[in-house]
Amino acid sequence: MKFDTVVLGAGIVGVCVAVHLQQRGRQVALVDRKPPGNETSFGNAGLIQREGVYPYAFPRGLGALLRYARNQSLDVRYHADALFHAAPFLWRYWRNSDPAKHAQIARSYSTLIEHCVSEHRALAAAAGASALLRPTGWIKVFRSNAAQDAELRLADQWHREYGVEFEALDAARLQQAEPDLDKALRGGLRYTQADSVSDPNALVTAYAKYFESLGGRFFTGDANTLRNGWDVATDAGTISASSVVVALGPWSGVLSSRLGYHLPLGVKRGYHMHYAPRAGARLNHPVLDAEKGYLLAPMARGIRLTTGAEIALLDAPKTPTQLAAVEPIARTLFPLDKRLDDQPWMGARPCTPDMMPVIGRAEKHQGLWFAFGHAHHGLTLGPVTGRLIAEMMTGEQTLVNTRPFRVERF
Structure with missing residues (x-):
């Protein structure tokens, strides 16, 4: 053969x-x-992220680093035994996340994202799978005006540099787009050029x-x-x-x-779980809870709750503590009903x-x-x-x- x-x-x-x-x-x-x-x-x-011209950087602010060091953050967790092995990678990752270096990286990375x-x-289209793509964009939602203002400034920068299109949503417009989300949200931001995938x-x-x-x-x-x-x-x-x-x-x-x-190379692990929506509830877009660090996405199987990053050895046992931590919060954001999976799914992202x-x-x-x-x-x-x-x-x-x-x- x-x-x-x-x-x-x-x-x-x-x-x-x-x-x-x-x-x-x-x-x-x-x-x-x-x-x-x-x-x-x-x-x-399930996101095809046309807005992702700047790859995800390592946090550099002292406050963020101290918060992550406590290993209680919702969006990032780590296994202590993995830090020794990951230290060289994390050090280089941190250095490359310097704003000037990050901007230089984006100039190359954006050519792929484009x-x-x-x-x-x-x-x-060639594979007969166009129905699996949804050209509706995706939404970040915010619990504070400060977080929304910061994200809008960033989106405006990406628009000026790389033509990223977005739509600012006040509380009323967010509720029009997603009527079943928490009414206490201050607003949202929709990236309009992205597609999402139903499965x-x-x-x-x-x-x-x-x-x-x-x-x-x-x-x-x-x-x-x-x-x-x-x-x-x-x-x-x-x-x-x-x-x-x-x-x-x-x-x-x-x-x-x-x-x-x-x-x-480094590895970031992540988890997901599917849920049934409560009767009558509907999620129209993938929605990222920007200040809590999880995402809800409407999928063929149900509403998928995905977590942030976990730094661990590739073959380490599952530790879905992030999923357990964000699930109660996600239930206040959108009316989730019962779990549809027997156990959380776990996967690993390959990182440079x-x-x-x-x-x-x-x-x-x-x-x-x-x-x-x-x-x-x-x-x-x-x-x-x-x-x-x-x-x-x-x-x-x-x-x-x-x-x-x-x-x-x-």
Whole structure:
């Protein structure tokens, strides 16, 4: 079983890489230990964040750092035993979050974000999955005027710098958009260019089925069996290819390290739970409670409550304390009824200390390519990344300048 390319990892990024290569006439094998979209891509807020031109920075204010140090914050928690391992990553992350450096990073990062919605829409149309995308934007809601004013100033800056569109909502307009939210809210901010997804797993599955309809093949297998050549063991036997793309999300560091690439990758874990809305209640947009650090999103299964970030070892047991802490607050924001899942879902986001993904050739090996490190924007940037990798591998002019995302920057 010989192929032109093996793509390791069938999350949103790996599936999109496989699709774009197959569209260009490459014979592609997609390999994962689970069906497409059943790891990190399964559980997220379902946002395609056109406004996300500035990647999420590390807090630098003394007050915020002291608050997080107490490990009681709703939006960020940590495992004490993980801090030693994460310290080098966190230190570099903190340094890159300096306002001047962050602005410089945004100039490169925004080139990816600029195309996130259009690339998703094109791929969804080809895959017959456009109905899963909702072009309604998403909303941040505020409990204080000060928080709303600060966010509006930031949105205005993004608009001036990168053309991000937004709509300020006073309390009355917020209630028109979302009649069932807490009436005590001071207002909101709607990012109008973003899309949201009613079922992220279904979207990745649709993209994977489209890949197979083009002649691509999916195999169940273990990426860690990869050997130079490139050979991978699967349930159907060993498959071989002249090139390989590592798109393993939070597990990318394990394989890349074995291949001699010791990258400063970190992991942020997160949790979700689905709820039934109380009778008659409806949520029209994904809604972020900006001052409490959780998000509610209307999904096919119900209302999904997602948490902030947890710093922990990748294989550490679940500790859904953030979910338990924000659930009572979320119930005051929107009338949630019973839980619909037997237990909280947990996933891990692959992060780099400069907040930008790794996209491109791995120079130490012939035929080795990397596509990982998208942190909070994996769903957002999957199709853009897939297109860029395919363009680079086939010698096409790339959609954007890919130099800022090369692995050699570390």
